Amino acid sequence: MKVLKFGGSSVANPENIIKIKNIISKYEDQIILVVSAFGGVTDHLLEAGTLASTQDESYKKVLATLEERHLTATKQLLPVNAQSRVLSKVKSEFNELETLLEGAFYIGEITPRLSDRIVSFGELLSSYIISEYLKSEQLDAKFKDSREIIITQKLNGKNMVNFAKTNANCIAYFKASNAKITVCPGFISTSEEGNSTTLGRGGSDYTAAIYAAALDAEILEIWTDVSGMYTANPKMVKQAKAIPHISYEEAMELSHFGAKVLYPPTIQPVLSKGISIVIKNTFDPEANGTLITKSKNEKGKTVRGISHIGNIALISLEGPGMVGIPGISKRFFEVLSQADISVVLITQASSEHSICVGISADDVEKAVQIVNEAFEYEIERGRIKTVIPEKDLAIVALVGDNMKSHQGLSGKMFSTLGKNNVNIRVIAQGASERNISCIIDQKDVKKALNALHEEFFEENIKQLNLFVMGVGNVGAKFLEQIRSQRKFLKENLKLNIRVIGMSNSRTMFFDEKGIDLNTWQEKLANGQKADKSKFLELVNTLNFRNSIFVDNTASEDVSTSYSEYLGNSISVVTCNKIACSSAYENYAHLKSLARSYNAPFLFETNVGAGLPIIDTLKHLIASGDKILKIQAVLSGSLNFVFNNFNDTTTFHDVVKQAQEEGYTEPDPKIDLSGVDVMRKILILARESGNVLEISDIKNNPFLPEESLKTTNNEDFFASLIKHEPHFQNLYASAKNADSKLKYVAQYDNGVASVGLQEIPKGHDFYNLEGSDNIVLFYTERYPNQPMIIKGAGAGADVTASGIFADIIRIGNF
Template sequence: MKVLKFGGSSVANSENIKQVLSIVANTSKQDKVAVVVSAFGKTTNNLLAGANKALENIKEAKEILEGIKSLHFKVIDDLIQSNSKEVTETVVNLFTKLNAIYEGVFLLQELSDKTLAKVSSFGERLSSYIIANAAKEILNATHKDSRELILTNDIYLNAQVNFDKTDDLIHTYFKSNKHQVTVLGGFISSNTENEITTLGRGGSDFSAAIYAAALNASELQIWTDVSGMFTANPSVVKQAHPIPEISYEEAMELSHFGAKVLYPPTIQPALRKDIPIKIKNTFSPENEGTLICKNPQSKSDVKGISHIDEITLITLEGGGMIGIPGFSKRLFEALSLAQINVVFITQASSEHSICVGIYDADAQKAKEILEANFSIEIDRKKIKPISVESDLAIIAVVGESMKNYQGLSGQMFSTLGRNNVNVRAIAQGSSEKNISAVINSFDAKKALNALHEEFFEERTKQLNLFVTGVGNVGERVLAQIHQQKKFLKENLKLNIRVIGISNSRKMYFDKSGINLKNWKDLLANGQETSLASFHDHVKKLNLRNSVFIDNTANKSVSEVYANYLRDSISVVTCNKIACASEYNNYKNLKNLSKKYNASFLFETNVGAGLPIIDTLKNLVNSGDRIHKIQAVLSGSLNFVFNNFNANSTFKNIVQQAQKEGYTEPDPKIDLSGIDVARKILILARESGYQLELDDIKNNPFLPEESLNTSNNEAFYASLEKNENHFQSIFTKAHKNNSRLKYVAEFINGKANVGLQEIPAQHPFYNLEGSDNIVLFFTDRYPENPLIIKGAGAGADVTASGIFADVIRIANQ
């Protein structure tokens, strides 16, 4: 025999019930079948809502009842033909009794547990009777009232089963039952006085397991609206997938920690009789689902990650507890007598504190009870006042083989740490089947996704990007990400999503990932932005592996990096202002990066896409020491002086450089030398030297008039006016058989920048176009320097450098 249980969503309406009967028909061809059903859809909730409403307004209670009746009579009309009159009369009679109970509640102004059990029982009494009669239309089927077979104690709303007597009743009935299909209501039962009791919310699963164990069924099937137990809650973790096989113990751990597909007590009766449990999807019966059994074939170390929301931590703490027996007993006894369920326990080995997790709904009652229970110790300062922390969640990593998995705890907590998830308490059982941690509810979704990625998506990592600045460089960054998305997923197992974008006026977010084909239109229709509101949106989304990208040259944007790093959000930037700001600010950003496990990468600050900073870091980290740096670090200035000659004007060449994207929006930043000074300062700092921007000696070649202009129009006018000055500089170098290069130098702790005449034999002489070149003289390269040379300006190469930094973060 097989036992099949169908939940409320499976029997929510006529069409769903037809699907249920089809599944039952297929199964009953080979085996006798006991079918356990829940109430239709949300019927139980509505019944209880009506009962509570009856305390204050009988008219509104009856309106709720009418809605329940309408659903049930529609199912009768749709599915039952041969004896519809008899079924209708029986159902009318049940609703008449229910109406009388509501009226009694209203008149007596009392709603006891006994009455609540009676009211809630009508859902399964109605559904099982109607479905049984629908089954009779096509199958050899009968109906049996579970109240006649499952015997319990006198607790009305969460009754304890008398298994010996229940097993005898079930065995006796089915021994004489000749029908191929028997339909029974789940959840409902009775005590020795024939009073209605119920098995608690989720009790239909438990009922099915009770029948399966009593009948020594070959299999217990739990039919629901999902295709098995998942590696995580699929509504929270989109990448979650069904677990093919799992042990009884693993299933109990997962169901205890919030895997709602299975009611935890269900497993015990099946485990006792070694009856396999199959979790199946009513609406996709062809899916394999999950098999719960004694020896699952799948031996993966971690089987699933689950969580419970709305948790409160209650902490009993104080020096007076050390070495004194009885504190734990009093704590748990007080909570037990108040019928407060404890879902999490941890105790310091010093006996200085005990911490328990309970549901938020019980928090206030628990606090009052424990303060009363320990009032003497609190008054005498032996223990501190009861500590209560709410709005928390428990996450649990579950697996039978975790005890053989070295470093799993470290893997779990380092993953949480990288994503700025603060752990408030930790518990691990001696069986090592799960590791549980209490975290803020706000972080639960991020934690679940991060852990799922760590344990179940090892070959694919998701990065969530937030991009500020979508001008020349930003636009190309987005284009490169869009172009390479498929390649990165297939070859690097990296899923890069752009979640937020902004310019100076608008911002747009899509937590599922922005469509980069039409991002311009989306941004144009986005909401108004500010640096603060953009950061607030990023923080509110609270996504794992988040990266903030700054493609601007804006000082205000550089001043918000610290906010992102403190939230464990990595920062990638081509904006040189932060790293060339006051040394204390530069150092603070580096320290925040380390403290909050968030990368701070700025490779494009020097040399655009060239690996200059990365190479320098590798030299320093490997123990080399930098003595001297000589470099041409401005692609824009190199472009200008490579193209400027006696047949051109300086103004026209600078305008051409700006048009082709080699200069900053304000070209004076490049030509004044401030941009180069920032770059050599950054290289000096990355070499381990403490310098300020004012320490860099700047030898400007621009006339004072050009340096003092306030806008581009005035700047270009000054260049035109001083053309003779620029021609004289060119003529002098040409006569000396030299070429003009804007050179940055750092020698033994001192730095300078300025225009130099470079002779033909020098490595800088043949530097063409907008190329950069850097010479590193170190302990290991004292005479023949380490040379890095290549394109050092332009939106495309700068974007590629930013993209490379993003990939560096992904590979960490």
């Protein structure tokens, strides 16, 4: 004997019912087929009852719609010659239902008994129609009303199954029945007085479990619209996987914490009998599903699933009057129990100063009122604080039988949440250590589930979600590098990098599933109007784990938003030097935010493009070394200019070439005035541990005063032509001294300066080619022969690669 239960989604329409027929046709065993009402029918029946009880005649429209749906299903499922009798029966049932609703309409109320009677029609009609359809398909099927077998009794005001009578009825009926398929309605039962009753939430599953336990069935199969119990909610965690095998206890824990495919009481009747349960998918019957047994899970498995309950509120009873006073807890929970308020999570401080409970948000107003009334005496005397609820919360739980055998799981869980700025309000762990639960903000649930799933189930593949602002020269190269390296990163570094949002100065575009980097230009061109504030708002609203804001612009306006990203635990990677060379107070604040919110703030490309200058400096400082002096050629653009300028060229033409090839900023005066180099040496000085402002740096300009005072590129380039003799004199002076012109930055003993210098032969800077940069670090460990870092220091490709390297550093944190 096997018991199969098909839920509302499985019997939602005739097409799905045909799928059920195809499934059960392959069974050779005798089976009991328990079915729910057609999808959504129970809710509509409750709606009709409510409308009727408030004397709203629109209940008739609801009733008419339901009747038409059942009649249509009958016509679609049964051949014409078999329809008449079934249609007549369906109409007869709806006539009875109409009479009951009319009664509720005339008396202006609906009693619990009448409500049970009304909603019972959903399962009665669906099971009857399905049984007649199976007969018409030449299957040996028979209908049996569950109300004739399952008997309930009143206990503490609730309908509870009388198992002695129910089991006896079940055994007697099926012993006498020879039908291969017995179709039974789920959810409904009969009281000892003969009135229709219902079995509450999960009632159809419960019905199936009752039959399975009474008859010692071989297995209980729960057919639904998913392929088993998943490691997490697949609607929220795309990488979630079906769990092949799980224990009763694990299944109950996951079900309690929101896994909707199974309701905990369902397991109770089969638990003591050791009857296995399998969760199967009506729409993918070949999938293995999840087997639930009394045995423990596979050896070595710790966390089996991650689940959650939403719509939670937290109420806390706290105050000095609780310490050492017996009976406080009893009074607290007794008040909630008497109000029929279910407590889903409890935690108490060891000081006895407070007790926190998580309850459904639907009950919170009532709970606050009754608890404050119950402790009114203590509240008035200041011994207990007035209860004030916290709303918009959710419970997230790790579940697994073997969790108690492994150290550090809770630390790993809380560390993962903390890294993603998920604030934990309450923590609870049972003595069995089968679950670790915590209460968090409802808005953080999706991020928390995905972060935890990634940590515990995804073979250490870490997903990074990028939000890129600036997709011009550098930005476009960066996106191309990500596109070409995604497979390599996933296979070798276990990093899955997705670009979720991007923006240029005109438009911005977001895709929660990740932007296709083969077609990003088209998507961005058709995106919404660019808005820096809206961009930030969307990043925060999406609230993805491992979020990184990437700034490829040179915009001061964009740089002012870094604090808002970091303050929401969103990492920042930037080639924009403005923030780190702004007022020291702002620089220090950004660094502090990065530490406080565990959100890396990386700007390697601020100095030397893709060269590991800042990273090397950080390692020197972290290892205990001390910077004594820094000498550097830090402008790839200026090095390019002076390496290509001579007495056969014009300074104007070389600068123009540098701009066109992407070596300079859009405004080349930023480079040639020395401002860009000043920012870079300032950043290196600060990263060395020094407090310095840009105004402290001495700038020895080589540009004529007129060039420095220009306000646009046209005027600037015109001034270069006008002052060509000045630049030729600079070149001639260096040539006569057998030297080369290099723009040098220096920091020594608290003093920083930048300026054009004539570098003689034999100096480390003399043979610096093209747009290369070079940095000499003189330290306590390298006092005479400095540590030298040298290489390409400008250009879109190398700058993009430096940004990419910072992204990978974050991925490896």
